[in-house]
Amino acid sequence: MSSYYILSPRGFIDAQNGSDLRDRIISILVEQPRDVVIDCKDVEFMDSSGFGCLVSALKRVREQGHQLCLSGINSQLRAVFELTGTDRVFPIFPTLDDALAHLS
Template identity: 45%
Template sequence: MDQQVQVIKLSGIINTANSQDVRENITHLLKSGTKIVLVDCEDVTFMDSSALGALVLAFKTLRASGTKLFLCSINEQVRILFELTGMDKVFEIFKSQDEFNQVILARN
């Protein structure tokens, strides 16, 4: 695979207090020439709407520069948040990093 993939692993509670840091950490990857960003939410215990907003802003910033953003390993609470807001139709969400790797490798 010739595209560079960077994985950002989130953990704990993602809310107003730290969502800005999450967005900055993701968009900072643009400077490294990353073409694909995978946000692994396996260890996230809670996510609120400000965290979702930060992910949407990061998604838009990355997309504008030709970088793709994917999510994986979201728990039930996060999945419901994405479904209620319709963001499950915007983000491509994988069950695990393994599933992400299988699908992305198959595309290339």
């Protein structure tokens, strides 16, 4: 069993998709607590509700003593993280391999 879990959402992360993603992360923590990588290479857009769900998930993961990393975010998503200052809160890596190397 690996020490991390990889999630690969697609398309838009909005209130519904963000809530589903957060719930999946919480279930991971209940089943087998471990670090989580969200590979965002196929995420086109994230609205404020989806962003809020991601922040909530980060808080829950950290409460369990684990890490939540993001990889492969596009320039539009990066701008959102930079504008909100959360690029200093979320570990963000250019590729999935970079994120996994960080967790190793």
